[in-house]
Amino acid sequence: FHGLRLSTLQKLDLSNPELAKAALPAIQNMAVADSNTRVQAQAITALAYFNNPADLPLFKKGLEGKSYAVQGASLMAIAIQQPQDALATAKAFEKNNKKALTEAIVNVYAKFGTEKELPFISEKFATLGTQEQIQLIPAYMNMLGKVNDINAVKTGVDAVKAIGVKYKSYGANKFVTNFLMQLKQQKQSDQASLAYIDAAIAELK
Numbered sequence: 001f002h003g004l005r006l007s008t009l010q011k012l013d014l015s016n017p018e019l020a021k022a023a024l025p026a027i028q029n030m031a032v033a034d035s036n037t038r039v040q041a042q043a044i045t046a047l048a049y050f051n052n053p054a055d056l057p058l059f060k061k062g063l064e065g066k067s068y069a070v071q072g073a074s075l076m077a078i079a080i081q082q083p084q085d086a087l088a089t090a091k092a093f094e095k096n097n098k099k100a101l102t103e104a105i106v107n108v109y110a111k112f113g114t115e116k117e118l119p120f121i122s123e124k125f126a127t128l129g130t131q132e133q134i135q136l137i138p139a140y141m142n143m144l145g146k147v148n149d150i151n152a153v154k155t156g157v158d159a160v161k162a163i164g165v166k167y168k169s170y171g172a173n174k175f176v177t178n179f180l181m182q183l184k185q186q187k188q189s190d191q192a193s194l195a196y197i198d199a200a201i202a203e204l205k
Contacts, residue, residue: 002036009042014049024050031058037067041100044070048077056081063089072100075108083112094120102128103135110139115147122152125159133163134175141179145186153193157183161200173204180204 009027014020030043044062047055055077062074071093079086090105090113097105102124109117121143125133137160144156157180164176180197187193 002034002039005030005034005036005039006042009039009046012046014046020050028058031062037065037069041067041069041073044073044077048073048080051080053081068098068101071097072102072104075101075104079108079112083108087112099132102132103139106136106139106143110143113143113146115143115149115152118143118147118152122155122159125156130163130167133159134172137163137176137179141183142186145183148190150190150192150196153187153190154196157197157200161203164204168204177201177204 009030012019012023012027014023027043027046030039031047032040034040034043040062044059047058059074059077062070062077065071065074075086075089075093078089086108090108093101093105106121106124109121121136121140125136125140128136140156140160144153147153160176160179164173166172180201184194184197187197
């Protein structure tokens, strides 16, 4: 049952050398040939943990699949070993991406990109559903930490603040505040941004 395979992959403690060694053949097999794309994607994510250059061809083949989950997992796996290649690949996927692939692109841009990638993140964020937006908040705020344009910072802060305010009864305000606090750490020399972030945090209390 694919749900059992998926759950097992998610719970594997790959920091245990004996367990990792024993599980590796099964993980490799699922990463290549599992009939369920979610399981295949999770296997690729698990395989990425080993940071083995020999797995790069497998990850690059995953980019050619039709599953956004597999493509997203493959892109993130490549980024661990070849960040610049991952950036170039993310660019190529900008016109056709959804869900896990979108999340992977945003995460690659946030970690390895520059502020020139911000327009994609901002525009994409505005079109997503709430749950997908929440998943992207950490990467979005990390990207804003690289940006010098105060208007771009304000747009991003306003977008995540709106989520925190709307879903305050579910604790979203605390979640959003946590990442705004992290953004503050990145903006220590930018007084205008700091003041705007502080005002947003105050509204979320």
